[in-house]
Amino acid sequence: AQTVTQSQPEMSVQEAETVTLSCTYDTSESNYYLFWYKQPPSRQMILVIRQEAYKQQNATENRFSVNFQKAAKSFSLKISDSQLGDTAMYFCAFTTHAGNNRKLIWGLGTSLAVNP
């Protein structure tokens, strides 16, 4: 079965500090894509960062970076210099491209609160 586990239902961080959200996944496929999305309260799902499994280099997008450990099937998100606008639900997800499959498999999310 393909699954995503986010072990931290809720987290909080002080503004300007760094926080890491954890994610582990399970798939038997060798080629897949990993994503972090954020969903602010009552707002739409926004792509934060993506990682192709065949790339060893960790993806970065401004203050957001990932620690991708393929052997451990781990894909954590680091947010540096946290801002109040980072307050949101963060979802880890992946998709394989086996056959016609393109659906995203999602974790349950981590609710992040950035405190002033």
Add this chain to the structure above:
Amino acid sequence: DTGVSQDPRHKITKRGQNVTFRCDPISEHNRLYWYRQTLGQGPEFLTYFQNEAQLEKSRLLSDRFSAERPKGSFSTLEIQRTEQGDSAMYLCASSYSGDSDTQYFGPGTRLTVL
């Protein structure tokens, strides 16, 4: 703005009524996806289209649910004989097959069945 759009944003209906939602993808995207999200959960996949062809449909999608993408552009999701358990946020996303199929989401349609 050329992002994914969905209409309506909110829908309140009575049990047993039919409802239809519309999704307009990003213009150059050839794939379109529907997900359902209930409170406190991650989205769950319903179905997706490549151009006008429906390539995958979740087993969770009962016979009361149907989706179309008649000209490979916008898509509609219809729910017949709504039930209270259908209350959820319905999310649409689109992707381009040449961009590793990264999915971009619309604002969603929140359905409340009374």
